[in-house]
Amino acid sequence: MLTNKKNRRDRVANLEKSQILDPEKVKRDQKRKRKVVALSVLAAITGLLAAAFAAFLIVGAIGKANLRSNVIAAPKLENAPVVIELQPTEEESAGWKEGWVKYNGQIYAYNEDILTFLVMGIDKNRDVKEVEEGTNGGQADALFLVVLNPHDNSLSVIGINRNTMTDISVYDDNGAYVNTIKAQIAVQHGFGNGVEESCEYQVNAVQHLFYEMPVHGYAAINMSAIGPLTDMVGGVDVVALEDIKSGNSTVIKEGEEVHLEGDLAFAYIHNRDTKEFGSADHRLERQKQFITTYLQKVKQKTKEDIGFPISVYQAIAPQTVTSLTVDEMTYLVSIAKDYSFDENYLYTLKGETKQGNVFEEFYVDETDLFELILKVFYEPVEQ
Numbered sequence: 001m002l003t004n005k006k007n008r009r010d011r012v013a014n015l016e017k018s019q020i021l022d023p024e025k026v027k028r029d030q031k032r033k034r035k036v037v038a039l040s041v042l043a044a045i046t047g048l049l050a051a052a053f054a055a056f057l058i059v060g061a062i063g064k065a066n067l068r069s070n071v072i073a074a075p076k077l078e079n080a081p082v083v084i085e086l087q088p089t090e091e092e093s094a095g096w097k098e099g100w101v102k103y104n105g106q107i108y109a110y111n112e113d114i115l116t117f118l119v120m121g122i123d124k125n126r127d128v129k130e131v132e133e134g135t136n137g138g139q140a141d142a143l144f145l146v147v148l149n150p151h152d153n154s155l156s157v158i159g160i161n162r163n164t165m166t167d168i169s170v171y172d173d174n175g176a177y178v179n180t181i182k183a184q185i186a187v188q189h190g191f192g193n194g195v196e197e198s199c200e201y202q203v204n205a206v207q208h209l210f211y212e213m214p215v216h217g218y219a220a221i222n223m224s225a226i227g228p229l230t231d232m233v234g235g236v237d238v239v240a241l242e243d244i245k246s247g248n249s250t251v252i253k254e255g256e257e258v259h260l261e262g263d264l265a266f267a268y269i270h271n272r273d274t275k276e277f278g279s280a281d282h283r284l285e286r287q288k289q290f291i292t293t294y295l296q297k298v299k300q301k302t303k304e305d306i307g308f309p310i311s312v313y314q315a316i317a318p319q320t321v322t323s324l325t326v327d328e329m330t331y332l333v334s335i336a337k338d339y340s341f342d343e344n345y346l347y348t349l350k351g352e353t354k355q356g357n358v359f360e361e362f363y364v365d366e367t368d369l370f371e372l373i374l375k376v377f378y379e380p381v382e383q
Contacts, residue, residue, distance in 0.1 A: 137198035
């Protein structure tokens with residue numbers, strides 16, 4: 001202890017002596033020490049950032065592998081009521097591969113690198129809550145397939161009319177399968193527990209409509225999240241496609257240029273006059289219009305801050321059910337900024353709306369659906 005005190009006194013004495021005899025040297029020494037400390041801190045920060053970036057890449061790579069492993073089969077286009085050729089001609093047989101289809105003289109191959117996700121807007125204005133088995137899971141009033149194609153870095157969105165007639169699986173109050181009926185596709189989510197089970201039922205219904213199309217993940221978002229989602233991008237500007245009412249009041253007039261935020265955004269995306277024939281068709285057009293601008297703003301925000309999509313998810317997590325894991329989200333966030341999207345990549349299924357015994361029914365044009373699947377999910381084979 002005495003030795004340590006003596007050493008400190010000697011260092012202080014030497015420093016005072018140096019300050020008197022060579023003050024410039026003392027300043028140089030102090031500056032050099034500060035530089036060494038600064039470099040050490042910078043190296044430590046760089047090391048932490050490098051480690052964090054490496055972790056981000058590793059987690060993203062795991063997420064990519066997980067998404068790719070979710071599905072293995074191509075759609076079953078042989079189930080389509082459209083004239084296609086599944087067997088090659090004698091001339092084509094040498095290079096023919098399983099899963100290829102020939103339509104109007106062109107051979108197509110399924111793009112196995114595509115990632116497809118189902119986004120559902122559930123007609124509930126509260127946080128997600130598990131319900132008892134039955135029909136209280138909430139209807140999927142908005143249904144969109146989001147398709148990421150890494151071959152051309154394009155993002156496509158396919159809107160599905162909520163009244164589309166397709167096979168719906170019916171379950172009883174104990175969750176047991178009863179039978180399959182033809183009904184509006186939106187009602188499928190109503191069966192089940194209102195969370196993962198209902199989402200999986202809805203995914204199955206959409207997959208079946210698209211001839212067992214692989215779906216890599218889903219997100220079901222309660223409609224009450226529309227306002228917060230819109231506010232996080234600073235609102236969305238549109239020219240109103242029709243009058244919008246909230247209660248008995250008209251809050252938006254057709255042709256009006258309007259900045260959508262909060263409750264106004266909710267009204268534009270959600271509300272419709274169920275007494276008006278084709279109101280679901282008209283609402284889908286409004287949703288398409290909104291999504292086109294919204295995704296552009298999300299892309300810009302993501303370019304400015306790669307963590308923006310995660311912030312969005314965190315804000316609406318209480319109102320969301322998703323199959324995506326953290327590593328899968330990390331991967332999608334890492335590639336999202338590089339994908340292009342505009343109105344040319346936004347599709348809706350063509351068909352006809354008819355009045356059923358009670359509710360409207362939308363019947364898909366099977367030829368249009370088949371050709372849309374070839375356009376978005378398949379690629380021409382060079383001959």
